[in-house]
Amino acid sequence: MVIIKLLSTMGRIWSHFHQGETDRELTIYVTTGDRRKAGTDANVWLILHDEKGQSTDTIKLGHPFRNDHERGATCDFKAFSGDGFGFPYKAEFWRDSFGLGDSWFLEKIEVEDKTHGTRHVFPVHRWILPNRHYVIQEHDCRLPQEDENIEQRRTEIKECRRIYQYAVRIEGGPAQIKDLPEIEEFSEDYKWDIVKNKGRSMLDTKIIRLTTDKWESICDLKKVYKFSLGDPAYLECWNEDRWFGLQRIQGVNPVLIKLCTKIPKKFGVTNEMVQPFLEGFTLEEAIKENKLFYVDLEILKGINCKDGRMLCAPLALFYLNRHTELMPVAIQLFQDKGPDNPVFLPSDPPHTWLLAKIYYNNADAMYHQSLTHLGFTHLLMEGVVICTHRNLSQSHPLFKLLAPHFLFLLAINSRGLEKLICVNGWVDKTMTVGCKGMFELMKKGMRVWHFNVHGMVPNEIKSRGVEKDVLPKYPYRDDAVQIYHTIRRYVEKTVHCFYDKEDKVVNDYELQQWRAELVKDRKLGGCGFLGVPGEENNRFTNSEEVIDTITAIISICSLGHAAANFQQYDEYAFPPNYPGILYGDPPRDKAPVTENDILNKIPTKQTTLDIMTITKILSTKATKSLGDFEIQFMYNPICVKAAEEFREELAQISRQIKLRNRSEAFPYDWLDPEYIPNAISI
Template identity: 45%
Template sequence: MEEKIHSESNSCDTMGGQSGKLSFNTKDESSSNTYTYKVSIKTGDRPKAGTDANVYIVLHSNGQASRETKLDVFFRNDFERGQLDSFNISKLPFASIDHIELWRDNFGISSDWNIDTISVKNTGTGDEAVFPIFRWIRANYRYNFIPLDTSLPQYDERKEQRQKELEEKKALYELAIPAPGIPSRIKAIPADEEFSFDYLWDLNKKKLVLLATSKVKRIATGAWKTIEDVKSIYTKSVFVPPTDTEKWKDDVKFGNQRLAGVNNTVIRLCTEIPEKFGVTPEMVEPFLEGKSLGDALTGRTIFIIDYDLLEDCPCKEGHVVCAPIALFYRRNDGKLVPTAIQLFQKKADDNPVFLPSDPEYTWVLAKMWFNNADAQYHQAVTHLGYTHLIMEGIVVITHRTLSQSHPLFKLLAPHFIYLIAINTRAVNKLSSKGGILDQVFTVETRGILELISRRRPSWRFDRDGLIPEDFKARGIDDPEVLPRFPARDDSILIYDTIKKYVEKYVDLYYETNEVLLADDEIQNWREEITRSVDNYGLGMQGVPGGDSGKFTTKEQLVTVLTGFISIFSVGHAMANFAQYEEYSHPLNYPSLLRGTPPKDKSTRAESDVVATLPDKESHFSIMITGKILSERGTKPLGDFEVNYVFDPEAVKIVNEFRADLANISEIISKKNKTRDPPYPYLDPAEVPNAISI
């Protein structure tokens, strides 16, 4: 990055017709009580951020003002993309400034201009005022900026400018009315949300690169011959074996997938056996370590997953997806194991209850078909629908309703980076007709969208959007009930730390609940989040505020902010970063199976298991997708790509948050030394700030 410095005195160029609007100090410039200011402007590092336009500035101090100064270095290109330019303005009679005016004309081929920051430093005293801009500067409008640029709307004297900026944002960030049941998404991607990420989602190119770098040979075509043959797909680099490849048949491994896999959002405490589930006490009691089923239920050691949502879900032609019900038992050693699986919802002679005592490969097939159903739900609901898509609406609404000067915009914005871009580019490529989801998931894109819409009516922020409340609602928040649950323990640990951070931040700017009530922007934010989809809102249920339609307490606001930041970071990390580990072994967590599920409990052979697997080419696409999705797209939580917060008191709060996260990282790292297997996905050093992959 090149820094350019140019000196300008008060006698430099001014904009015609403007000087009469300003008050100039006419103090003798030869006086020793004059000061020089170094003005440094960092142009944004994004496409078309640089400008050829003429740029002007005025420095203000307690009613006094400098002359209009044209910022220019002759024969040099100022304000290029990503560049830091500095200019000296000398012989000013005041020792500090309270705001600046900045504007540009539309001269030149490239007149658009995006600024990251401006700093104005008194070279004599060393005092420096920082202006975090992070805006596009439109032509022929005189912007007023105050140091730190942080203000609640009721205290901001720049009301006209603030309103104009919000109107511009509303025109850029519009919600489209989505298909029924699908979370609201942006109508058209703004230029600010673009990024050069297409290369990552050109899977044909990625496939060639990965083949070359991993030295994989002859795995992309043909069918598997034996289970042992699956090992041939792994290499020493790139496509390394999952950590517990050899345990894919193990019941403890299968149980652990509910607690430390990619889909920890479905299992719940079982208090009674559903009528539609054909399991009986006699069937499962041999696996309950001497307990009766009744005692195990009252003792809170029985858990259930019911995939009624998958019943009659659309599928690939010639394929079947189950809608299973499964029972799990927490053993005395704390480990969770399956005790019964019914692959479809209705009792029938051809829909038996499979048990661990069934023939080995019969039981293996029942678990594989269950996991195939689990994978469809994971990708549709847990991952795509209720992290990626539902959070896109929050990004859009925030841009529409909160000024960039609002302290809560600055709190939330680091968690928005690349989300709209990844959704627009990558998700569209994944879910387009003939895309990856069509190729490697049993329910294809249409089934994925169907599952998202089926889940939508029951999804509530105050239950599903708050990590501790989700575990509580499923009866699995108590460590005594499930002592070996790393996804729960680590996620709640980080959630509580995020809440502590948000509480301090909110308290800094809202001294009382009355201040919150008077904040029209944050109240509009809540209104658009809860407004019906037909009226271009998100239609989100369960947002605190109730019948009043407003945030009435700071606690309500803290809850919402904590929930959203947690979904952007922790929630997505739980659903995303174990994907290669889970999906890359075709027997472990199959997203696609061939043939039909077993309809009786007769003995199956290894060849029957191998016959259900997708061909090698399809599985290689699964591996590539899992590999890409498991890569980190942004910096770790708290280490923001863009720092919007410059208020010194707020910076202290951010630094305390980072220190708390570092402490949690040490705690989780220590835990992972004794966990079998380790669960690294929620170590704060591994959790990204945003949903950017």
Template identity: 45%
Template sequence: MASLPKDEMFSFSDQFDLKALGMRLKLEHKLIGFTSERWKSLEDLENVYKPPHFPKPSVMENWKSDKEFGNQRLTGCNPAMIRLCTKIPPNFAVDEKDVEPLLEGLNVSEAIKKKRLFIIDLKLLKDLPCTDGRKIPAPIALFFVNKDKYLMPVAIQLNQDPAPNNPVFYPTDPEYTWLLAKCYFNLGEAAIHESGSHLGFTHLIGEIIVIATHRSLSPSHPIFRLLAPHFLYLLAINYKGMTPLLAAGEFTDLNMTIGAVGMADIIKRTFSTWRFDVEGSLPTDLLVRGVSDPEVLPNYHYRDDALLLREAIYDYVKEVVDHHYDVPGKIAADHELQEWIRFMGTKPKFEGEVIGYMKGLPNDGHFKTAEEITTVVTDCIFIFSAAHAAANFGQYNNYGFPPAYPLWMNGSPPQDKTPLTEADIIEQLPNKEQTLDIMAFMKLLSTRGSKPLGDFEVQYMHGATYQKALKKFRAELKRIGDIIDKRNETREEKYLWLHPREVPNSITI
């Protein structure tokens, strides 16, 4: 794309220069003079965090604990990876005698039957090509919901194929050996988060929707009116903001183990299996992963708050769709609508295209019912708003303290149970320059730049029906905010990323 349409550009020319803004943050914090030397200790690293620009990320306080590690799967910035474990994969060499003491009197089969075991398998990272030939593990982790209803890690294998130099690590292993195994698991998950969950399945999927909408729907079309408020600045941030950061020798190459080469390959791999009607539709995604029941997986605040927002968006969209498509035959006769869904589901003809279309659209890209329209539009709006908010705005609280959720590790994953020390952890962490780059960039990404959900910058919803639906939507969002406020009063740690006042309408950062 050589240039952007005028109405898709940022209002201020420097707003999209993420690299310059990150540099300014470092200057204002008087950190630009740091050399590329390594940190002397964890305390040395911790002392760099000073408000207002770089307050201590919330994860810092308990980042070493297994409880915090488990909680990252449920309320961190990549909360849609955890799955119910229905069997131990044959390549996951978990030894029952090592893991059963961690299962509160259950054996592995009993824990599976009682739905107490959960798993994250990052097999798509196996043999991932990375910038400069760097390597990243493809780990598997097993988790157990204990009697106190906390999700706790009980086993981690750092690569897919069992081998003497690829053991399964347990919480009973030497303290810093187990801690380093957790760091390397997070390194793998962070790579998938930034490449797939964040960039791929919000920014890039969103771009497909934006282009299809402008190409196929007139501005007066009811679906255009529903969607357009959620497009603000997406193309601008993708085109002028993200592109330079992904260029050779820029942020991704310098501060992520996978580099731009690995990021592109993860996007390609994840899009080969991603479906709009599964991973792109929250209720189905939760069911498929086996985590929809709060009794089975408690303290999953992402799920609980996201479902409230998704239902509110659905009701809002349904009122508009049912009003417009009130007579049989209108849907089939709406050529703009049918072209919109067809275009999003059509694979481009030119070679080399990775993500130019979406799988899993109704009837292979054809609407038959108002319910299908409502569901697709609902999930589009959810992606632009809630899904991006959950994946994006908690980044400083996770990545901002690299040991807790590293984008870069030096050296190699542990290959045996040799006891390690804090010095061994420090040696593998990003150096000072990398750490400060990551801090500044993640602080910037965690800053909201547009109005909250339902409070639109540009008004497209004209007419009594649209205004009535919008008024009800805003009232429901207010009610949801009150519910989340109440929930946060009793949660050990507040989950703020999906409070309606914290969820922007669109992807502007």
């Protein structure tokens, strides 16, 4: 029976290929996706349609005695069209359920017409179900109101709404995926298993051979890195005031520093306290000259931490000196003034001042991990990914524009973070807040996060009053703003290609439904975002609103996450620099303390090892650089050109940053486009 079937198949292929001399030869390239279970043993067929409504005969996409359509492979097939057949306009294809492994993820079909020297691309990026006919137009990029294949769009969106469902796992927190769809799984799970990678890293470090659990001295702690995972970048300057100031503008959490226009009443700073550090200015004069900046971590007040740990909610004041260095001049560890809540100063006993800075950084680290990193990138964008799949067809231009920036985001959140943020997991062991406090912080953060402020870098910078004419040296701001505008130009070219008239925005019902679900209350099945453009009319009415929204999303998924993530090892690995957890109570007076007192506060050897290994893994770039897309979704010539120009602009920015960093004592290269991934995939 097998021989008969093969002979019959060969006969059909020969009959199909043996055409008249006037027929045109076509070469068909079929690319199967590179993901688990993507390859198929099923029989596959194809019909090509031209713009005049003419069709080829049914073409069987299979070779005798060959395994076609294997994972990650491109197979080519010869076919012939009638002499009157025009350019391929649509590809219609289907498969059966033959074979042990019949599931199939089809990436794209390309048709080469050597007679006319043309190549036509039909991007698919779909799991192909058996016995269903799929029709893909060339480039597969149409607004819904212009798509002749509307029923297929509606069917696919309906299926996506079934697969991509919201769940609010953190009370008051961001929307998350209910169940991870198979299509969102990592290609190779073992590469992304944080727990296994942690185990391998621990084997690589000799710290596990150390017997006692307490550090004997700071020097004792410093020695560990040379024999294990490498020295954190700031190992030798961690205790300097200059570095403490730099952490506010180029550290792992560079989004909190604000211009000080008046001293908050709750901040017990007086002129007499700080005037010795203001280079001759009084406190009032320094404020008028825009010389003072501050951070207020009030959001941390009242957070219930794991095991009743004490968390500060500090305020810190910084002075911009004549060398344009941001220097700390006052730290108050709690919000309410009182005799047991002193204002710590650089003139205090050295280790007392140092301990105040350490406790401030511990609080800053809680904000960083809970909000800047996890809450406002990973989890916030998880809702956007779900919303996009539920409302925008895969044929929608905006879906294709966003898709490269969603790669593995749901997978890393579902498979990765669940290993870290769980009862007695990494966060509970190495972060003062623990999971309980982290979730409370996320709930608070979601109440104040606004899309049109915090999601848009230039607006966010402006809201803090830290533009370049006020704060000349601010590496995060300079790089982030420049890259944000570059992303916006790229988005603008693509959006204007499809929305050349504003009524196309208004009439795009997929787009309008997408926005509606972005702002819909999370309890009712939406993302619950505040400040999404189009708020005035409760819908998008022009292309600028669309451009701003898409730019913000891509920005958060790329530069936003990069700034908050990849410096983690350098910041956290040496605990006194940026401690994830501290033991005991914060200082309540200015009594002198010793190095041993500080050693009693910082993490033990085992906890330090946990911090080192996980932050080392999290600081590893996992996907390609921004603009160098892992998968090409866009084939429209205008969009392809826009992407090329995008990469060229990013390359120029990369060269500028590298040139700047050559002369910097503390280079900031975390937003060098070469190091910014497309997506949140680690």
